[in-house]
Amino acid sequence: MIEFTDVTKEYGQKKAVNNISFKINKGEIIGLLGPNGAGKSTTMNILTGYIAPTYGTVTVNGYSMINEPQKARKAIGYLPENPPLYMEMTVIDYLKFVYDIKGCTEPKDTHIDEIMKLVKIKDVEKRLIKNLSKGYKQRIGLAGAMIGNPEILILDEPTVGLDPQQITEIRDIIKKLGRERTVIVSSHILSEISEICQRIIIINKGQIIANSSIANIKQNIAQAQDNTVVAEFIGDREQIVFMLKNIEGVEKIKISKNGQYTLIITEDIREKLFHECVKNNITILTMYIKQLTLEEIFLQLTTNERNETNV
Amino acid sequence: MFKILNREFNAYFTSPVGYIFLGFTLILSGWFFSSMNLFYQSADMYGFFSNLQIIFIFLVPLLTMRLIAEDRRTKVDQLLLTSPLSITEIVLGKFLAAFSLFLVAMAVMCFYPLIINIYGKVNFEVFISMLIGFVLLGAALISVGLFISSLTESQITSAIVSFVIMLVFWLSEWLASVIGVKFISKAILWFSVIYRYKEFTIGVLDFSTLIFYISFTALFLFFTIQSIDNKRWN
Incomplete structure (x- = not known):
């Protein structure tokens, strides 16, 4: 038509x-x-x-x-x-x-x-x-x-x-x-x-x-986002980054300005991360696999600038 | 095309423009007629039409200033240009609306020689020649005003630029004499719609002059169509 x-x-x-x-x-x-x-x-x-x-x-x-x-x-x-x-x-x-x-x-x-x-x-x-x-x-x-x-x-x-x-x-x-x-x-x-x-x-x-x-757009983005874990910690930043880098399955670490860590992973690391935090005496406040809302998908697609630092 | 004509013609009377145009035309033409013909008991209408020219240099821009500029400013052109109408139909409709109002004013002028005829003798052949010339002059000036209106979104700019161009036409004889270069002077006079109107005042309906006015009007309508179309592409 x-x-x-x-x-x-x-x-x-x-x-x-x-x-x-x-x-x-x-x-x-x-x-x-x-x-x-x-x-x-x-x-x-x-x-x-x-x-x-x-x-x-x-x-x-x-x-x-x-x-x-x-x-x-x-x-x-x-x-x-x-x-x-x-x-x-x-x-x-x-x-x-x-x-x-x-x-x-x-x-x-x-x-x-x-x-x-x-x-x-x-x-x-x-x-x-x-x-x-x-x-x-x-x-x-x-x-x-x-x-x-x-x-x-x-x-x-x-x-x-x-x-x-x-x-x-x-x-x-x-x-x-x-x-x-x-x-x-x-x-x-x-x-x-x-x-x-x-x-x-x-x-x-x-x-x-x-x-x-x-539905398709959401699914595609969601699949891409299944490999993302968001976490927040209390502790020394350098110690946290060192710990994260040593966890098998963590591919990339991004730290946002508000102290939130976004981890690009190759496998589910949540259990390992929990044990490592205990071992290193780091308090973990939040940890979840990222699920984008429709508005976030839209922002993700249309916004190139992010307030994040790659580590 | 007639739907556009109808709407635009009616629009003159939903704003003060139509009333101002007709009001000024009637008051001033009545004054010219009284002071030049009735007062001096003259049946010659040359002076009457000459003075009327000056009035129309001011009034025609008033008539044409909003025709396209206002549509563009308020984005109403989106309605017209996305309708099944062609740009030619839109432009002709708008031109004919202004021209129709001009003709209404001209129709009133026809009563003046009838009044003179009660007391004296009017040379109707010369009057008709002058009237035809004036109608053609009006069409030419409206086409120029319409073209200028298509170049801007501002009614005021449209009116001022149209007025300046028409003033240049009116001053063409003086300009031609000041420039002094024969070729340029001749070209200015040939192109001036107001200078060429003189031929009608001696009662001569020259075919080439008629063709000149019709071609001049058609050329500016064509420019208007091109101007609107170009804006779509640029």
Whole structure:
């Protein structure tokens, strides 16, 4: 349905998106995840044809976004990070305008009415958009994206700036929409994406660093992390390091600024470590095999800098 | 295209811009008509249209300043440029919206010769020639303003730059005489939409002048389309 092939977007010397490729199939709900400035919005803007890639190709339903943009865009409903609203229009007039420019074929009044009811903006249909709250504006933007029943919905950070109740409401709407359409949602909050999406694409510094289901990504990282023991001790640092280096199975030792020891191991050393501590009269406060949370996995993938020292 | 035209035309009246444009045009044209035609009992409308030119140098930038710049600043262009509309349709819709408002103002001008005709004799052929010329001049100035609006996100910058360019057109005759180099002076006068309007004031509808105005307008609309498209690529 969507093919993003070797896409690069350069702004002068800076590569906002660097040679990224992915495919999205019909009916999938995809989360585009990454820290602020990672390239998510650029990716979405390229995907919707708002900006053109410097290199690479984007096809939607077999139509090239560069050569046949109008046909490709017909399948897409887009909610950018800041909803593109004409503030001086009323909600109903705005939605009618969106209906018109999209060249929709559905019965106009019924279609717009259904969407307004779904996103709960029917009560403000005659009000000027500029007088409405951020939550309403976001929902109007979402309604605009849904007009014409596009096969693909692209939602860029749809819950940013909303209060917790509004976030829950928008999430519920997206879940509902995902039952019938292909939905691509971007966010920098993993828990949000993990609630809604089947697959996540993690982008950092313009490159894809993971593209799989949440379960798969977690499993892969977890496997890699099975060889990590975290421990805290009371005692002389040099004596502790000397002791750790002499334990068979310890491959690498990292010490964080708060005094936590991360040991890369080739076998389970916990029992040996316990006995060595007793022998060397070192008090052991904590010792566990590291299990990463979803947020830690995300940080692990997207953060290169760590407050750790290799020993 | 007509949906964009419709929205943009209505938008002139949801902000003070449309009212200011029509209000100033009507007040000042009425004043020019009273002071130049009624007061002096003259049926010649050359002076009336000449003064109107100066007013439009100020008013056309007001009409075009927000058309694309404001969309870009508020990111509403994301709605238009990701819709199935082509850039050409968007640009033409916006141009026609401004041009339609300009035509509304021009329509009022048609009443003035009718008033003169009650008391005297108007040369309608010359008046129609001047009116056609003025409409073409308006289209050309709007296309320049629209192009400038596509280059910036600031309405104020768009208005000031458009005004300066139109002022240069208005001063072209003086500039050509100051420069003194025949070839350059000739080129300036050939390119000046305001200088070339003079041909209409003597009642001559020259085919090459008509083509010049239409080509000039089309060229700046083309530049506007290219400017928007280039921003997508850069």
